[in-house]
Amino acid sequence: MTSSRGIDPTTLPCDVLVIGGGAAGVGAASAAGRAGARVVLLERYGFLGGLATTAQVGTICGLFLRDTTAAAATPVGGGFAQEFASRLQRDAGAKPLRVDAGLWVLPYPPPAFARAADAIVSESGNVNMVLHATVAEARAEGRCLVQVRALAWNEPLLVRPSTVVDCTGEATAAALAGAAVENGATDQAPALVFVLENVDPGLAERGLIEVRRELRRAVESGSLPALCERLSLVPGTGRNGRLALKLSLAPANPDLPLWQQVTAWEREARSLVAQLHRFLIEKVAPCRNARLDSVAPQLGVRSGRRLQGRARLADEDVLGARKSPLGVARGCWAMERWGNSPRPEMTYFNERDYYDIPLDCLRAAELDNVLVAGRCLSAAAGAMTSARVIGTALATGWAAGTAAAFQALGQPLDDAVAAIRQQLIL
Ligand SMILES: Cc1cc2nc3c(=O)[nH]c(=O)nc-3n(C[C@H](O)[C@H](O)[C@H](O)COP(=O)(O)OP(=O)(O)OC[C@H]3O[C@@H](n4cnc5c(N)ncnc54)[C@H](O)[C@@H]3O)c2cc1C
Structure with missing residues (x-):
């Protein structure tokens, strides 16, 4: 037995800090690791997946184009979300299923999602994954987030990253560092x-x-x-x-x-x-x-705090299936709002189409080294009811992680956009 007075924080070396290991964080950490950055991934629970595993939501939406007639599901694009889905299909025997109005989902067992996430992040290389790590402080100097403190299994950690990808589902790190956020907690029912x-x-x-x-x-x-x-x-x-x-x-x-x-x-x-x-x-x-x-060990909270970014995904962007030259992720799920009635209110856009999510919806307006993904995205309430789904969260996570790595390694963001867009082409 050893005794000591107080606990000194451990400082973790890091280029890109990813906070939150849900669908978005898994995408972000994998992307940044594969791009060659030293990544720290902090997740408050003892396993990855976020709502996909803690709230056991059970189906991945946002992977396939809405289609009432095709015999098989058509992926919305290439890239990480499809890679993750293929792995789940291979490892857990998951198969796409058509549900209402031509929407396709991929059902999955939650433990298989957590295993696939763990394996894919680990295989990406360069990722120091820390479980049971809760971020409670983020400090900015000028326009940069410079320091984050977490408790990992009740031991203090300190990280001074070059760039940060906030994938907490609540834009927590961005908000703690003083970035402007919007409270969407009343938008949807849990x-x-x-x-x-x-x-x-x-x-x-x-x-x-x-x-x-x-x-x-x-x-x-x-x-x-x-x-x-x-x-x-x-x-x-x-x-x-x-x-x-x-x-x-x-x-x-x-x-x-x-x-x-x-x-x-x-x-x-x-x-x-x-x-x-x-x-x-x-x-x-x-x-x-x-x-x-x-x-489920955790109630599923559909909507929370989200970032005010350099751009904001509007309802019209979703319903008009708008494309953008800065689009880094594709959304294809209908707007699905769970309010006060027993069934969700669904608003559809055209079949076999998708909308683009521009990189600026993932970039904090006031902090130059902070990006967000998944449910933290800068979006209007209606647009978020579509863009929050797991398939899209995997894709925005991948995009934000790639951009964060390019920025941390001193490469132009335009090159990151070009690389991501190339991967989305099928
Ligand atoms: C009831 C319900 C049903 C749904 N059904 C579907 C469905 O059928 N299909 C579908 O595709 N989508 C569905 N969704 C939506 C989807 O599950 C989520 O929007 C998506 O999983 C969000 O992913 P994310 O990574 O952005 O956030 P989250 O999954 O919320 O991940 C955030 C992660 O950050 C971690 N974290 C948070 N704060 C901290 C902190 N301070 N420090 C460290 N870690 C932190 C959390 O533990 C978590 O792992 C549903 C949602 C709900 C609530």
Whole structure:
């Protein structure tokens, strides 16, 4: 046993610091590592994937063009998102599936996503991945973010990076360093995913019809809270009697700080899932023997703080499938807003088309060495309901990581844009 007084921080050598190991962070760290930069990736949980694994969302959207007629899924472009998807298909036997209105998704088991993310980041080289590392301080001098402090398994870390890619889902590092951000917490409703086993496989095929009927009755008679009707199926589940369900809550109360709101949501959702499980066993015959196999370790918060960038992705950019000469990622998912009704509001753009996300939507307006990706993107509320999906987050992460590495290594950003655009061509 050794004893000491206090804990000195460990300083990590770093060109590109990636904060957050969700879909966007996995793309960013892989890109920067492959471009030859020394990368540090800090992730607050003990595994990668972000909402794709912690909230167990279960399907990747944004990989394939919307198409109501084609027999097979058409990738929206080349590049890292497709590489990641191919790996999941190979390792976990995942297969694209057409859902509503010609939208295609790739269902996946969450543990397989975490394994694929870990492997792909590790194989990229040059990445020092630190798990259980939570960033709590970021300091800027003038127009540069110069220092970040984190606690990794309760030990202090210090990083002084050349460039930073904020992939926290909440633009946390950018905001801590003083960058302008927008609070989107009230834009969309959160949801908790849970898995039931031993359910009659026919229930999913019938679109949960018996569940919906009984829930309606129970809510009307006052025996279940109205929120229980906001239950939906995670596509691609239900075979072998294993059903993943999503329970949506009400959007955030604008008068509560988000940390307080999230605590209230987590407690409410977990209590509702317990009530729903009991109800399904008692009232819905195909669920008579249902076992509650798991509840996602984290509530899925769809929308949070996002950056004010040098450009802002507008709703019209998405709906008009606009292209840009500075486009570094392609979005192809419809606008999908989860508000107060049980089903999402969907707004579609043309089939077999996509929109571009310009690099300036990933660059902080006021901090020259900070980029963002995924849910931190600079976007209007409607545009974000499309651009936040996992396939697009992988792609914006890759773009931001490439640009951050070029900048850290003293290469022109125009060259980064050209390299990324080349990869997107199929
Ligand atoms: C209920 C729900 C259902 C959804 N369904 C789908 C779907 O079916 N298909 C789809 O494609 N998309 C879906 N989405 C959207 C999609 O899951 C997310 O938008 C996407 O995963 C975001 O990726 P990201 O990397 O930007 O952020 P996140 O996944 O949120 O990743 C952020 C990462 O940063 C880490 N982090 C945060 N703060 C810190 C810090 N201070 N220090 C260190 N690390 C930190 C987090 O732990 C996390 O790993 C859904 C979302 C929700 C909530």
